[in-house]
Amino acid sequence: MLQQYDLGTSTADGLMVWLEISERDPVSFEPSSMEILSKAREIYDGRIFGVVFGDTELKPLYKEAFSYGADTLYHVKDKRLIDFHPEAYCESLRSIAERINPSIILMSATLRGREVAPRLAASLGAGLTADCTELSMDGSVLQMTRPAFGGDLMATITSESMPQMATVRPGTFPPNKISDDATGTVIYWQYKGDSFKTIISSKRKYHDEKDITEADILISLGNGIKSKDTIRLAESVAKKLGGMVSCSRALVEKGWFPQSRQVGQSGRNVSPEIYLAFGISGSVQHKAGIMTARRVIAVNSDPDAPIREIADELIVGDAENILRELDKIL
Amino acid sequence: MASVVRRASSDSPYLRDESKITGDADEIFVPETEEDVVKTVEEHFSEGRPLTISGMRTGMCGGCVPFGGDVLTTERLNKIIGIGKDSNGYYVRLQPAVTVRELNEVLRKRSYSNLQNITEDAVGDLLNEGTDFFYPVDPTELNSSLGGNIAANSSGPRTLKYGPTRNWVRRIRAVLPDGGIIDVKRGDIKADGRLFRFKTDKRELEVPLPSYEYNMNVKNSTGIMARDGMDIVDLFIGSEGMFGVLTEADLYISKWHPxxxxxxxxxxxxxxxxxxxxxxxxxxxxxxxxxxxxxxxxxxxxxxxxxxxxxxxxxxxxxxxxxxxxxxxxxxxxxxxxxxxxxxxxxxxxxxxxxxxxxxxxxxxxxxxxxxxxxxxxxxxxxxxxxxxxxxxxxxxxxxxxxxxxxxxxxxxxxxxxxxxxxxxxxxxxxxxxxxxxxxxxxxxxxxxxxxxxxxxxxxxxxLGGSPSAEHGIGKIKREYIELMYGNKGAEEIRRTKEAIDPKWILCPGNMVER
Amino acid sequence: MRFVVFVKQVPDTSSVGTDENGNLMREGVPSILNPYCEFALDMACRVKGEGDIISVVTMGPPQAESALFRCLELGADEAFLLTDRAFAGADVYATAKTLSAFLKKFIPDHDLLFCGRQAMDGDTAQVPAELASMMGCGQFYYTEDLVFSDGWKAVQNYYDEERECALKKGDLISVSKGETDPRLPSVADYIRASGTEIKKLDRVDIGLGTFSVGLKGSKTRITSSRPVSISRRGILTDGGDPTEAAKHIKGMVR
Known part of the structure; x- marks a missing residue:
């Protein structure tokens, strides 16, 4: 078991990141994992350890991990771990953490990251701050900042013990390559446990589209959209602008969109360059989900719609007509 | 601040209500203050030009649907002003476009910070009450304006226990068709038999009431109320905007229980x-x-x-x-x-x-x-x-x-x-x-x-001793029930009352009776 | 079978408004059973068979009792309220610690554990995994369906992958989907719930020291908070003419 020390006198050192794999064929990293490496390099002077799960298919990725700032890569090499087994992942991460005794463990607040991080935190007796949007160091103390309830406050949180753990909101930090030919050490690690789930069937759902968290421009539709045909307009506008279509909770409930397109606290938190909200009044949860967007432009028939509080501009007008016109002139 | 004027296009929402009948009008006046209302009404009075009052347009009988002339919408007179207390309990002073939902939300959330004390310490006293309060008339359409509720004497399911809107009105303030202002609470002015005599800042009025028996044994919104010695507040309640533009009202509220x-x-x-x-x-x-x-x-x-x-x-x-x-x-x-x-x-x-x-x-x-x-x-x-x-x-x-x-x-x-x-x-x-x-x-x-x-x-x-229009009112689509219930004479008498207050028939013409 | 459902009471954020300054107005906002927790309870109710028992548990202030009452109305058989001043200020770790200690002591022989995916008031789906970790059981996040055929099977949806996994006795399910229109109890349910005692347990009952619970047992501290400084100005633009408005938007995005 990892020993716990007072933060000031801890001998823990190093920063460990679980680097999530989003595709196996061809193999690629979850983009937000590279964002975390970049941020880690920026704020942290010590060694940075990456951890990856899978078999030999991962080899082409080593270089990328180093180029974004990892010094050492732990490759938990096991064919069975190509599939996601949260219990086995967690046990492996824990045994690696016990070996290197890091002062910080970070991972991305993706669906899987949010599942693994708390399990690991509990097994290490570590504190965990979820979904951070700012990270900085104060000596050896990691300052973790995240929106508090409703997004009207930003709370800065610190851990009471080592390691200090956080998950990071995807899309918050820009990915930044330090060098194309950076190198580092790869250590093969063996998982000795047997906490494998019995996966009876698994259907990989291929999306030819990106995740909405990766889009630079989001055309987002809300309850003010009355006609389902408007979705096609929005898709067309998004295509012309090189963006994607997202939505508010109301349209997911209507069954017009899958949950993966939902922006907001119960959906995805997004940070696009431009967020164009059509007919979204702006619930507390929705506003929290777009706080880190670079620019927010809303179109709504109600000048008092709460989304105005978080928008650069609120265009008062008919969302569907304006979208139709926009589609025409683009 | 001057009122906003808009042209009424043929698909303007101001031309219809929930009855789905559609009227026509030239301009929409959007007053922001009582002075705006007075000015608009005075102009129309001097020109003899019809002016139909519009609230949230949730009525079911075309009461706010204009047929010619202009529309005055109360939508910006939408403030809750303050809280007062008298021997009957707490009341809320408000402008006409506050909706039933808004009033009840303010009461439920006790968000009184911006409200005035109409009587000493009323806001603080209400805040310190152990129980919540609510406005008990539930017209089922919670987005209806309280001004509209008063004009229609709205009722609804809860009338079984709490009675119609009438029972909850303490005071009204209204701009009469000539621009004169009447500000009365219950008890201020009573009819002498079936005749009201009262003064506004403009003139003295003598208003005869219909002689019919107004049925109060059942829910009833057919015709204006008429009884011996009645209160003038009751003449305005349920009058479908024929007599004046409501600019303020005091409504009693009731203790809420789970x-x-x-x-x-x-x-x-x-x-x-x-x-x-x-x-x-x-x-x-x-x-x-x-x-x-x-x-x-x-x-x-x-x-x-x-x-x-x-x-x-x-x-x-x-x-x-x-x-x-x-x-x-x-x-x-x-x-x-x-x-x-x-x-x-x-x-x-x-x-x-x-x-x-x-x-x-x-x-x-x-x-x-x-x-x-x-x-x-x-x-x-x-x-x-x-x-x-x-x-x-x-x-x-x-x-x-x-x-x-x-x-x-x-x-x-x-x-x-x-x-x-x-x-x-x-x-x-x-x-x-x-x-x-x-x-x-x-x-x-x-x-x-x-x-x-x-x-x-x-x-x-x-x-069978009932009313053909129990709560929706008469408006423009049920006028025939006036004669059905009160005969030709009754309809004529309502016209006489209207004429006494609105000699040029400019306010909401066509509601209940035609000229 | 013994099913345990962990629930939380949250403010009904759908009715949280903001004042002129954009601050949340929590005054008068009613508390409700967290919708995802209701999904979890619904799932347990759906698979419940004759003789099975559904226990619901929450840690919270005394008024959280109303969330448990709702669970009883909706089909839970017994309810536990873990309430103690010392529990106040608990972070995820201290919360999971309290819940796991309760479970080990009061319902050691359970078949399945159910949680909602996340709380609507800003929690971020951590308690289920920390609880599973402390219980040493398997965890099944993003579960949309639970079926029994030759053992329990959970259907999990990870956006890019949908899979069905077998569960073992004692495993934990985190439920992410349910009916959009919540169920309503019948009067008979209400009467039954009114007649069921909600058992209240404090720190001593559960057997935890003061440094294991609440703020003292927490692993994280909020050191500062600041209002969100969003420089967005919320400029109002008239979009009455759709063509002009579209041109305006085009100018901004291109």
């Missing part, structure tokens, strides 16, 4: 009706009793199939052929009442299992959404038909009869409508002897039949 909403399902119409009669005999006094016949439940089922989000309720049980909706206070007597209801419902083919109940605020709101979805569904159906035939409009009865005659009236409804071959659904305030019978029109031919059937039913309702 309630549980219940819907019991029954196999058919007869069993639910018989259950209602058993409840009334039991003396357990629910806050209200609402009835849904099999047709209304089918409407809800069909609407949910088209739009599952229509109301946020579970699906109506498949075997349900009717339903009864009641609220009870959550108190020491509740379990005893439930035991009794259990027996009564089983005797009528229902059970405590075959029911829904809810006591959390959001659930109770869902129940009321469910209740409101019946007329809503019919509005939408009619709005759809309008595309094919603009003349078509909603044909729903709004007739009340004394409870003793409800059996008889129910028979008359089904006998008459079957004779005319008209589809219909029945729902509503059965506890007050006031059911809504909605005729489901299929085409223009049905509309003609429905008009005749409707008239026949209205005559019967009056014969």
């Amino acid at each position: 309630l549980i909403s219940n819907i019991f399902f029954f196999p058919d119409n007869g069993s639910a009706y018989s259950f209602v009669k058993d409840i009334q005999k039991s003396g357990m006094e629910p806050e209200f009793i609402e009835y849904f016949d099999s047709g209304s439940l089918d409407l809800i089922r069909a609407a949910r199939k088209r739009d599952p989000k229509m109301n946020q309720m579970p699906d109506v049980p498949e075997d349900a052929g009717s339903a009864v909706f009641m609220d009870f206070p959550i108190d020491g007597a509740l379990m005893r009442k439930y035991m009794e209801i259990g027996e009564l419902s089983e005797a009528n083919g229902g059970s405590l299992e075959n029911s829904w109940c809810g006591h959390e605020l959001r659930d109770r709101e869902r129940f009321f959404g469910f209740r409101h979805s019946v007329p809503q569904t019919i509005f939408e159906y009619v709005a759809g038909l309008k595309g094919e035939d603009p003349e078509i409009h909603k044909m729903g009865t709004d007739m009340s009869v004394p409870l003793d005659n409800l059996d008889r009236m129910m028979d008359i409804y089904s006998e008459t409508l079957e004779r005319y071959g008209l589809d219909h659904v029945t729902f509503g305030h059965i506890g007050n002897g006031h059911l809504h019978v909605e005729i489901i029109l299929k085409d223009m031919e049905d509309l003609e039949k429905a008009k005749n059937a409707y008239r026949e039913l209205a005559v019967k309702a009056i014969e």
